[in-house]
Amino acid sequence: MRRAALLAALLVAAAPVAGQAPLDWTPDEIRAVASHGPWPPPVAVDRSNRVSGNPAAILLGQHLFEEPRLSASRQVACGDCHQAGRDWRDGRARGFGLVELDRRTPSLWNVGWQHWFGWDGASDSLWMQSIRPILDPREMGGSTRGVAKLLREDRQLACGYERAFGTAPGADDERLLVDAGKALAAFQQTLVTPRTSFDDFRDALVAGDTIAASRYPIQAQRGLKLFIGANCASCHFGSLFTNGEFGDTGVPFFARDGEVDSGRLGGIARLRASPFNRLGQHSDDATDASATRTRHVERQHRNFGEFRVPGLRQVGRTGPYMHDGSLATLDDVAQHYSEVSPDRLHSDGVPLVRALGLSGEERVDLVSFLRSLDSDTPKLLPPAPLCP
Ligand code: HEC
Ligand code: HEC
Numbered sequence: 256m257r258r259a260a261l262l263a264a265l266l267v268a269a270a271p272v273a274g275q276a277p278l279d280w281t282p283d284e285i286r287a288v289a290s291h292g293p294w295p296p297p298v299a300v301d302r303s304n305r306v307s308g309n310p311a312a313i314l315l316g317q318h319l320f321e322e323p324r325l326s327a328s329r330q331v332a333c334g335d336c337h338q339a340g341r342d343w344r345d346g347r348a349r350g351f352g353l354v355e356l357d358r359r360t361p362s363l364w365n366v367g368w369q370h371w372f373g374w375d376g377a378s379d380s381l382w383m384q385s386i387r388p389i390l391d392p393r394e395m396g397g398s399t400r401g402v403a404k405l406l407r408e409d410r411q412l413a414c415g416y417e418r419a420f421g422t423a424p425g426a427d428d429e430r431l432l433v434d435a436g437k438a439l440a441a442f443q444q445t446l447v448t449p450r451t452s453f454d455d456f457r458d459a460l461v462a463g464d465t466i467a468a469s470r471y472p473i474q475a476q477r478g479l480k481l482f483i484g485a486n487c488a489s490c491h492f493g494s495l496f497t498n499g500e501f502g503d504t505g506v507p508f509f510a511r512d513g514e515v516d517s518g519r520l521g522g523i524a525r526l527r528a529s530p531f532n533r534l535g536q537h538s539d540d541a542t543d544a545s546a547t548r549t550r551h552v553e554r555q556h557r558n559f560g561e562f563r564v565p566g567l568r569q570v571g572r573t574g575p576y577m578h579d580g581s582l583a584t585l586d587d588v589a590q591h592y593s594e595v596s597p598d599r600l601h602s603d604g605v606p607l608v609r610a611l612g613l614s615g616e617e618r619v620d621l622v623s624f625l626r627s628l629d630s631d632t633p634k635l636l637p638p639a640p641l642c643p
Pocket of ligand 2: 575
Protein backbone atom coordinates (compact mmCIF):
# COMPACT_ATOMS: atom_id res chain seq x y z
CA MET A 256 0.00 0.00 0.00
CA ARG A 257 2.60 2.51 1.16
CA ARG A 258 4.80 1.61 -1.75
CA ALA A 259 1.94 2.24 -4.18
CA ALA A 260 1.19 5.63 -2.61
CA LEU A 261 4.85 6.58 -2.79
CA LEU A 262 5.00 5.50 -6.42
CA ALA A 263 1.89 7.54 -7.23
CA ALA A 264 3.44 10.60 -5.55
CA LEU A 265 6.64 10.09 -7.51
CA LEU A 266 4.71 9.76 -10.76
CA VAL A 267 2.90 13.04 -10.12
CA ALA A 268 6.23 14.71 -9.39
CA ALA A 269 7.75 13.25 -12.55
CA ALA A 270 4.93 14.55 -14.76
CA PRO A 271 4.99 18.23 -13.95
CA VAL A 272 3.83 19.60 -17.28
CA ALA A 273 0.29 18.37 -17.81
CA GLY A 274 -2.25 20.04 -15.59
CA GLN A 275 0.16 22.72 -14.35
CA ALA A 276 -1.05 26.32 -14.55
CA PRO A 277 0.34 28.13 -17.61
CA LEU A 278 2.80 30.97 -17.09
CA ASP A 279 1.42 34.50 -16.84
CA TRP A 280 0.99 36.11 -20.23
CA THR A 281 0.61 39.90 -20.60
CA PRO A 282 -1.84 41.32 -23.16
CA ASP A 283 1.12 42.34 -25.35
CA GLU A 284 2.56 38.83 -25.21
CA ILE A 285 -0.83 37.30 -26.01
CA ARG A 286 -1.10 39.59 -29.04
CA ALA A 287 2.37 38.49 -30.13
CA VAL A 288 1.48 34.80 -29.74
CA ALA A 289 -1.84 35.32 -31.54
CA SER A 290 0.00 36.79 -34.54
CA HIS A 291 1.49 33.34 -35.26
CA GLY A 292 -1.89 31.86 -36.19
CA PRO A 293 -4.51 30.76 -36.82
CA TRP A 294 -3.40 27.58 -38.55
CA PRO A 295 -3.94 26.55 -41.27
CA PRO A 296 -4.31 29.80 -43.26
CA PRO A 297 -6.75 30.10 -46.18
CA VAL A 298 -5.76 27.97 -49.19
CA ALA A 299 -3.02 29.55 -51.29
CA VAL A 300 -4.02 30.47 -54.84
CA ASP A 301 -1.54 31.77 -57.42
CA ARG A 302 -3.23 33.89 -60.06
CA SER A 303 -0.21 33.66 -62.35
CA ASN A 304 -0.85 29.90 -62.58
CA ARG A 305 -4.11 28.98 -64.31
CA VAL A 306 -4.03 25.42 -62.92
CA SER A 307 -3.37 26.43 -59.30
CA GLY A 308 -5.82 24.36 -57.21
CA ASN A 309 -6.95 22.25 -60.20
CA PRO A 310 -7.16 18.56 -59.06
CA ALA A 311 -6.07 17.12 -62.43
CA ALA A 312 -3.02 19.42 -62.43
CA ILE A 313 -2.19 18.46 -58.84
CA LEU A 314 -2.23 14.80 -59.89
CA LEU A 315 -0.06 15.48 -62.95
CA GLY A 316 2.30 17.49 -60.74
CA GLN A 317 2.63 14.64 -58.26
CA HIS A 318 3.59 12.28 -61.11
CA LEU A 319 6.06 14.76 -62.59
CA PHE A 320 7.61 15.30 -59.15
CA GLU A 321 8.81 11.68 -59.14
CA GLU A 322 9.63 11.61 -62.87
CA PRO A 323 13.38 11.09 -63.54
CA ARG A 324 12.86 11.42 -67.30
CA LEU A 325 12.67 15.20 -66.78
CA SER A 326 16.45 15.07 -66.26
CA ALA A 327 19.17 14.64 -68.86
CA SER A 328 20.47 11.40 -67.34
CA ARG A 329 16.87 10.19 -66.87
CA GLN A 330 17.94 9.41 -63.31
CA VAL A 331 17.29 12.51 -61.19
CA ALA A 332 13.78 13.45 -60.05
CA CYS A 333 12.61 16.33 -57.84
CA GLY A 334 11.68 13.70 -55.27
CA ASP A 335 15.27 12.45 -55.01
CA CYS A 336 16.28 15.67 -53.29
CA HIS A 337 12.88 16.68 -51.87
CA GLN A 338 12.01 13.26 -50.44
CA ALA A 339 8.37 12.60 -49.58
CA GLY A 340 9.07 10.51 -46.47
CA ARG A 341 11.73 12.94 -45.20
CA ASP A 342 9.81 16.18 -44.96
CA TRP A 343 10.57 17.03 -48.60
CA ARG A 344 14.29 17.52 -48.11
CA ASP A 345 17.33 15.24 -48.26
CA GLY A 346 18.93 15.69 -44.83
CA ARG A 347 22.27 16.67 -46.40
CA ALA A 348 24.13 19.90 -45.61
CA ARG A 349 24.25 20.68 -49.34
CA GLY A 350 22.09 19.37 -52.14
CA PHE A 351 23.49 16.78 -54.53
CA GLY A 352 22.21 16.30 -58.07
CA LEU A 353 24.62 15.68 -60.89
CA VAL A 354 27.26 17.40 -58.73
CA GLU A 355 27.30 18.86 -55.20
CA LEU A 356 25.47 22.19 -54.90
CA ASP A 357 26.38 25.24 -52.81
CA ARG A 358 23.21 25.28 -50.77
CA ARG A 359 21.00 23.04 -48.70
CA THR A 360 17.83 21.47 -50.14
CA PRO A 361 15.01 23.23 -48.31
CA SER A 362 11.90 21.39 -47.16
CA LEU A 363 8.85 22.16 -49.30
CA TRP A 364 6.30 22.29 -46.49
CA ASN A 365 3.97 25.28 -46.77
CA VAL A 366 5.87 26.53 -49.82
CA GLY A 367 2.61 27.61 -51.51
CA TRP A 368 2.37 30.69 -49.31
CA GLN A 369 5.82 32.06 -50.12
CA HIS A 370 6.34 34.90 -52.58
CA TRP A 371 10.07 34.51 -53.24
CA PHE A 372 11.62 31.09 -53.82
CA GLY A 373 15.09 29.70 -53.30
CA TRP A 374 17.51 30.92 -50.64
CA ASP A 375 18.24 33.97 -52.79
CA GLY A 376 14.70 34.55 -54.08
CA ALA A 377 15.81 34.13 -57.69
CA SER A 378 12.27 32.96 -58.52
CA ASP A 379 9.06 34.90 -57.95
CA SER A 380 6.59 32.03 -58.38
CA LEU A 381 6.44 28.39 -57.47
CA TRP A 382 6.18 27.42 -61.14
CA MET A 383 9.23 29.47 -62.06
CA GLN A 384 11.14 27.85 -59.20
CA SER A 385 10.02 24.41 -60.43
CA ILE A 386 11.46 25.02 -63.89
CA ARG A 387 14.87 26.07 -62.58
CA PRO A 388 16.15 22.67 -61.31
CA ILE A 389 14.98 20.91 -64.49
CA LEU A 390 17.25 23.11 -66.61
CA ASP A 391 20.09 23.63 -64.11
CA PRO A 392 23.07 21.60 -65.37
CA ARG A 393 24.11 20.81 -61.77
CA GLU A 394 20.67 19.55 -60.71
CA MET A 395 18.74 17.74 -63.43
CA GLY A 396 20.43 19.07 -66.57
CA GLY A 397 17.25 18.68 -68.62
CA SER A 398 16.14 20.71 -71.62
CA THR A 399 13.04 22.51 -72.79
CA ARG A 400 12.86 20.27 -75.82
CA GLY A 401 13.32 17.10 -73.75
CA VAL A 402 10.47 17.98 -71.37
CA ALA A 403 8.14 18.98 -74.22
CA LYS A 404 8.88 15.77 -76.09
CA LEU A 405 8.23 13.68 -72.99
CA LEU A 406 4.85 15.35 -72.41
CA ARG A 407 3.85 14.85 -76.05
CA GLU A 408 5.10 11.29 -76.46
CA ASP A 409 4.40 9.54 -73.16
CA ARG A 410 0.79 8.37 -73.43
CA GLN A 411 0.01 8.70 -69.70
CA LEU A 412 1.63 12.11 -69.32
CA ALA A 413 -0.01 13.43 -72.50
CA CYS A 414 -3.38 12.27 -71.23
CA GLY A 415 -2.73 13.76 -67.77
CA TYR A 416 -1.71 17.01 -69.44
CA GLU A 417 -4.92 17.16 -71.45
CA ARG A 418 -7.04 16.60 -68.32
CA ALA A 419 -5.18 19.31 -66.45
CA PHE A 420 -4.91 21.96 -69.18
CA GLY A 421 -7.93 21.17 -71.34
CA THR A 422 -5.97 20.64 -74.57
CA ALA A 423 -3.52 18.03 -75.80
CA PRO A 424 0.18 19.02 -75.50
CA GLY A 425 0.88 21.49 -78.35
CA ALA A 426 3.89 22.26 -80.53
CA ASP A 427 5.28 25.15 -78.43
CA ASP A 428 8.13 23.57 -76.42
CA GLU A 429 8.65 26.47 -74.02
CA ARG A 430 4.97 26.61 -73.20
CA LEU A 431 4.99 22.90 -72.35
CA LEU A 432 8.01 23.34 -70.08
CA VAL A 433 6.22 26.17 -68.26
CA ASP A 434 3.05 24.09 -67.97
CA ALA A 435 5.07 21.25 -66.43
CA GLY A 436 6.29 23.85 -63.89
CA LYS A 437 2.71 24.97 -63.27
CA ALA A 438 1.50 21.40 -62.63
CA LEU A 439 4.47 20.82 -60.30
CA ALA A 440 3.54 24.05 -58.50
CA ALA A 441 -0.12 23.01 -58.14
CA PHE A 442 1.05 19.81 -56.46
CA GLN A 443 3.50 21.57 -54.13
CA GLN A 444 0.79 24.00 -53.00
CA THR A 445 -0.91 21.03 -51.33
CA LEU A 446 2.05 20.35 -49.00
CA VAL A 447 0.66 21.82 -45.80
CA THR A 448 1.81 20.89 -42.29
CA PRO A 449 -0.86 19.76 -39.80
CA ARG A 450 -1.69 21.65 -36.63
CA THR A 451 0.81 21.48 -33.78
CA SER A 452 0.81 21.70 -29.98
CA PHE A 453 1.83 25.35 -30.41
CA ASP A 454 -1.35 26.02 -32.43
CA ASP A 455 -3.53 24.48 -29.70
CA PHE A 456 -1.78 26.66 -27.11
CA ARG A 457 -2.10 29.77 -29.25
CA ASP A 458 -5.84 29.23 -29.74
CA ALA A 459 -6.36 28.44 -26.05
CA LEU A 460 -4.51 31.60 -25.00
CA VAL A 461 -6.57 33.73 -27.38
CA ALA A 462 -9.78 32.12 -26.11
CA GLY A 463 -8.72 32.56 -22.47
CA ASP A 464 -8.99 28.78 -21.93
CA THR A 465 -6.49 28.20 -19.10
CA ILE A 466 -7.11 24.47 -18.89
CA ALA A 467 -6.36 23.89 -22.57
CA ALA A 468 -3.38 26.28 -22.39
CA SER A 469 -1.88 24.35 -19.47
CA ARG A 470 -1.39 21.29 -21.69
CA TYR A 471 1.47 23.10 -23.42
CA PRO A 472 4.75 22.24 -21.66
CA ILE A 473 6.11 24.97 -19.37
CA GLN A 474 9.51 24.62 -21.04
CA ALA A 475 7.99 25.47 -24.43
CA GLN A 476 6.13 28.39 -22.85
CA ARG A 477 9.40 29.77 -21.48
CA GLY A 478 11.01 29.29 -24.90
CA LEU A 479 8.12 31.08 -26.58
CA LYS A 480 8.58 34.02 -24.21
CA LEU A 481 12.26 34.14 -25.21
CA PHE A 482 11.26 34.05 -28.89
CA ILE A 483 8.93 37.01 -28.37
CA GLY A 484 11.35 38.94 -26.16
CA ALA A 485 14.25 38.53 -28.61
CA ASN A 486 12.09 39.85 -31.44
CA CYS A 487 12.68 36.77 -33.57
CA ALA A 488 9.29 37.54 -35.14
CA SER A 489 10.65 40.64 -36.84
CA CYS A 490 11.81 38.11 -39.44
CA HIS A 491 10.10 34.84 -38.41
CA PHE A 492 6.73 36.53 -38.67
CA GLY A 493 3.09 35.40 -38.70
CA SER A 494 1.59 31.94 -38.95
CA LEU A 495 4.36 30.69 -41.27
CA PHE A 496 7.09 32.07 -38.98
CA THR A 497 8.62 33.93 -41.92
CA ASN A 498 7.97 37.33 -43.45
CA GLY A 499 8.98 35.77 -46.78
CA GLU A 500 11.82 38.29 -47.18
CA PHE A 501 15.57 38.18 -46.68
CA GLY A 502 17.84 38.72 -43.74
CA ASP A 503 21.35 38.49 -42.46
CA THR A 504 21.98 36.40 -39.37
CA GLY A 505 25.77 36.35 -39.50
CA VAL A 506 26.08 32.97 -41.24
CA PRO A 507 29.28 33.06 -43.34
CA PHE A 508 28.57 33.67 -47.01
CA PHE A 509 31.37 31.64 -48.53
CA ALA A 510 30.13 28.91 -50.84
CA ARG A 511 33.58 27.31 -50.67
CA ASP A 512 37.15 28.54 -50.17
CA GLY A 513 37.49 31.94 -51.79
CA GLU A 514 34.08 31.71 -53.47
CA VAL A 515 31.34 33.97 -52.24
CA ASP A 516 27.59 33.29 -52.26
CA SER A 517 26.16 36.79 -52.57
CA GLY A 518 22.68 35.53 -51.65
CA ARG A 519 19.86 37.96 -52.36
CA LEU A 520 22.07 40.32 -54.36
CA GLY A 521 22.71 37.69 -57.03
CA GLY A 522 19.15 36.39 -56.70
CA ILE A 523 17.63 39.69 -57.81
CA ALA A 524 19.90 39.81 -60.86
CA ARG A 525 18.90 36.28 -61.85
CA LEU A 526 15.21 37.00 -61.24
CA ARG A 527 15.28 40.02 -63.54
CA ALA A 528 17.21 38.28 -66.30
CA SER A 529 14.87 35.28 -66.53
CA PRO A 530 12.14 34.95 -69.18
CA PHE A 531 10.10 32.97 -66.65
CA ASN A 532 9.42 35.72 -64.10
CA ARG A 533 5.96 37.18 -63.51
CA LEU A 534 6.65 40.11 -65.83
CA GLY A 535 7.18 37.76 -68.78
CA GLN A 536 4.70 36.29 -71.23
CA HIS A 537 4.10 33.10 -69.22
CA SER A 538 2.16 34.61 -66.32
CA ASP A 539 -1.58 33.81 -66.50
CA ASP A 540 -2.57 36.82 -64.39
CA ALA A 541 -4.35 39.14 -66.83
CA THR A 542 -4.53 41.93 -64.23
CA ASP A 543 -0.76 41.76 -63.64
CA ALA A 544 -1.41 42.64 -59.99
CA SER A 545 0.61 39.66 -58.80
CA ALA A 546 3.72 41.06 -60.54
CA THR A 547 3.92 44.18 -58.36
CA ARG A 548 6.69 42.86 -56.09
CA THR A 549 8.78 41.77 -59.06
CA ARG A 550 8.35 45.11 -60.82
CA HIS A 551 9.56 47.04 -57.78
CA VAL A 552 12.38 44.88 -56.51
CA GLU A 553 15.74 46.64 -56.66
CA ARG A 554 19.25 45.55 -55.78
CA GLN A 555 20.60 47.28 -52.69
CA HIS A 556 23.97 47.06 -51.05
CA ARG A 557 22.52 45.40 -47.96
CA ASN A 558 21.22 42.48 -50.07
CA PHE A 559 24.76 41.10 -50.21
CA GLY A 560 24.87 37.96 -48.06
CA GLU A 561 21.17 38.04 -47.25
CA PHE A 562 19.22 34.78 -47.46
CA ARG A 563 15.53 34.00 -47.36
CA VAL A 564 14.05 33.81 -43.88
CA PRO A 565 12.99 30.16 -43.52
CA GLY A 566 9.60 29.32 -42.06
CA LEU A 567 9.90 27.44 -38.77
CA ARG A 568 7.01 24.98 -38.95
CA GLN A 569 8.38 21.41 -38.89
CA VAL A 570 11.83 22.87 -38.16
CA GLY A 571 12.75 20.17 -35.62
CA ARG A 572 12.58 17.61 -38.43
CA THR A 573 14.25 19.48 -41.25
CA GLY A 574 17.86 19.92 -40.21
CA PRO A 575 20.66 20.56 -40.84
CA TYR A 576 20.06 24.30 -40.74
CA MET A 577 20.81 27.53 -42.60
CA HIS A 578 21.29 27.96 -46.36
CA ASP A 579 24.56 26.06 -46.30
CA GLY A 580 23.53 23.38 -43.79
CA SER A 581 26.36 24.58 -41.56
CA LEU A 582 24.48 24.10 -38.25
CA ALA A 583 23.62 20.50 -37.43
CA THR A 584 21.05 20.83 -34.65
CA LEU A 585 18.52 23.30 -33.26
CA ASP A 586 20.74 23.69 -30.21
CA ASP A 587 23.51 24.82 -32.59
CA VAL A 588 21.09 27.41 -34.01
CA ALA A 589 20.18 28.59 -30.50
CA GLN A 590 23.90 28.84 -29.72
CA HIS A 591 24.44 30.78 -32.94
CA TYR A 592 21.84 33.39 -31.97
CA SER A 593 23.23 33.40 -28.46
CA GLU A 594 26.76 34.27 -29.55
CA VAL A 595 26.53 35.93 -32.96
CA SER A 596 29.10 38.70 -33.19
CA PRO A 597 28.07 42.12 -34.53
CA ASP A 598 31.15 42.06 -36.79
CA ARG A 599 29.74 39.07 -38.62
CA LEU A 600 26.60 40.98 -39.57
CA HIS A 601 27.32 42.69 -42.85
CA SER A 602 24.06 44.52 -43.52
CA ASP A 603 23.87 48.27 -43.10
CA GLY A 604 21.30 49.92 -40.83
CA VAL A 605 20.26 48.72 -37.39
CA PRO A 606 20.85 44.98 -37.12
CA LEU A 607 17.78 42.98 -36.07
CA VAL A 608 20.00 40.20 -34.76
CA ARG A 609 22.11 40.65 -31.63
CA ALA A 610 23.90 38.18 -29.37
CA LEU A 611 21.35 36.99 -26.83
CA GLY A 612 23.81 35.48 -24.35
CA LEU A 613 21.43 32.64 -23.46
CA SER A 614 22.18 30.25 -20.60
CA GLY A 615 22.22 26.51 -21.30
CA GLU A 616 18.77 26.22 -19.75
CA GLU A 617 17.37 29.04 -21.86
CA ARG A 618 18.69 27.38 -25.00
CA VAL A 619 16.88 24.19 -24.01
CA ASP A 620 13.68 26.24 -23.51
CA LEU A 621 14.03 27.92 -26.90
CA VAL A 622 14.58 24.58 -28.63
CA SER A 623 11.61 23.10 -26.78
CA PHE A 624 9.44 25.90 -28.18
CA LEU A 625 10.82 25.41 -31.71
CA ARG A 626 10.07 21.69 -31.48
CA SER A 627 6.47 22.44 -30.53
CA LEU A 628 6.11 23.65 -34.14
CA ASP A 629 6.60 20.06 -35.33
CA SER A 630 3.84 17.61 -36.09
CA ASP A 631 3.43 14.08 -37.37
CA THR A 632 2.59 14.39 -41.02
CA PRO A 633 0.34 11.88 -42.74
CA LYS A 634 2.06 9.59 -45.21
CA LEU A 635 1.34 10.65 -48.77
CA LEU A 636 -0.21 7.81 -50.77
CA PRO A 637 1.21 7.00 -54.21
CA PRO A 638 -0.71 8.99 -56.82
CA ALA A 639 -3.63 7.49 -58.74
CA PRO A 640 -2.83 6.67 -62.38
CA LEU A 641 -3.11 9.71 -64.66
CA CYS A 642 -5.51 8.00 -67.03
CA PRO A 643 -7.13 4.57 -66.91
C1 HEC B 1 19.78 18.08 -56.78
C2 HEC B 1 18.82 18.25 -55.74
C3 HEC B 1 17.53 18.94 -56.16
C4 HEC B 1 16.65 18.56 -57.14
C5 HEC B 1 16.76 17.41 -58.12
C6 HEC B 1 15.56 19.49 -57.06
N1 HEC B 1 15.77 20.39 -56.06
FE1 HEC B 1 14.50 21.83 -55.46
N2 HEC B 1 15.96 22.65 -54.35
C7 HEC B 1 17.22 22.12 -54.17
C8 HEC B 1 18.08 23.12 -53.58
C9 HEC B 1 19.55 22.95 -53.22
C10 HEC B 1 17.29 24.28 -53.41
C11 HEC B 1 17.76 25.64 -52.92
C12 HEC B 1 18.17 26.36 -54.19
C13 HEC B 1 18.75 27.73 -53.99
O1 HEC B 1 18.40 28.43 -53.09
O2 HEC B 1 19.61 28.10 -54.80
C14 HEC B 1 15.96 23.93 -53.90
C15 HEC B 1 14.88 24.79 -53.86
C16 HEC B 1 13.60 24.44 -54.27
C17 HEC B 1 12.41 25.22 -54.03
C18 HEC B 1 12.33 26.53 -53.26
C19 HEC B 1 11.84 26.28 -51.88
C20 HEC B 1 11.78 27.53 -51.07
O3 HEC B 1 11.42 27.43 -49.90
O4 HEC B 1 12.09 28.60 -51.57
C21 HEC B 1 11.37 24.57 -54.63
C22 HEC B 1 9.93 25.00 -54.66
C23 HEC B 1 11.93 23.40 -55.27
N3 HEC B 1 13.28 23.34 -54.99
C24 HEC B 1 11.20 22.50 -56.03
C25 HEC B 1 11.82 21.53 -56.84
C26 HEC B 1 11.16 20.83 -57.93
C27 HEC B 1 9.72 21.01 -58.34
C28 HEC B 1 12.09 20.00 -58.47
C29 HEC B 1 11.96 19.12 -59.70
C30 HEC B 1 11.59 19.78 -60.92
C31 HEC B 1 13.31 20.17 -57.69
N4 HEC B 1 13.11 21.12 -56.73
C32 HEC B 1 14.46 19.45 -57.90
C33 HEC B 1 17.60 20.85 -54.52
C34 HEC B 1 16.98 20.11 -55.51
C1 HEC C 1 17.14 39.52 -39.33
C2 HEC C 1 16.09 38.55 -39.46
C3 HEC C 1 16.09 37.38 -38.47
C4 HEC C 1 15.94 37.42 -37.11
C5 HEC C 1 15.74 38.63 -36.22
C6 HEC C 1 15.98 36.04 -36.67
N1 HEC C 1 16.16 35.21 -37.73
FE1 HEC C 1 16.26 33.17 -37.68
N2 HEC C 1 16.79 33.17 -39.63
C7 HEC C 1 16.84 34.27 -40.46
C8 HEC C 1 17.45 33.89 -41.71
C9 HEC C 1 17.71 34.82 -42.89
C10 HEC C 1 17.79 32.54 -41.60
C11 HEC C 1 18.54 31.71 -42.65
C12 HEC C 1 20.00 32.15 -42.61
C13 HEC C 1 20.87 31.44 -43.60
O1 HEC C 1 20.40 30.51 -44.23
O2 HEC C 1 22.03 31.80 -43.76
C14 HEC C 1 17.33 32.10 -40.29
C15 HEC C 1 17.41 30.80 -39.81
C16 HEC C 1 16.84 30.38 -38.63
C17 HEC C 1 16.69 29.00 -38.22
C18 HEC C 1 17.09 27.80 -39.06
C19 HEC C 1 15.95 27.39 -39.97
C20 HEC C 1 16.39 26.55 -41.11
O3 HEC C 1 15.52 25.87 -41.68
O4 HEC C 1 17.57 26.58 -41.50
C21 HEC C 1 16.09 28.99 -36.99
C22 HEC C 1 15.70 27.77 -36.17
C23 HEC C 1 15.92 30.37 -36.60
N3 HEC C 1 16.38 31.18 -37.62
C24 HEC C 1 15.39 30.80 -35.40
C25 HEC C 1 15.45 32.12 -34.97
C26 HEC C 1 15.25 32.54 -33.61
C27 HEC C 1 14.96 31.63 -32.46
C28 HEC C 1 15.42 33.90 -33.60
C29 HEC C 1 15.39 34.84 -32.41
C30 HEC C 1 16.42 34.58 -31.43
C31 HEC C 1 15.70 34.32 -34.96
N4 HEC C 1 15.73 33.21 -35.75
C32 HEC C 1 15.88 35.63 -35.35
C33 HEC C 1 16.43 35.53 -40.15
C34 HEC C 1 16.23 35.99 -38.85
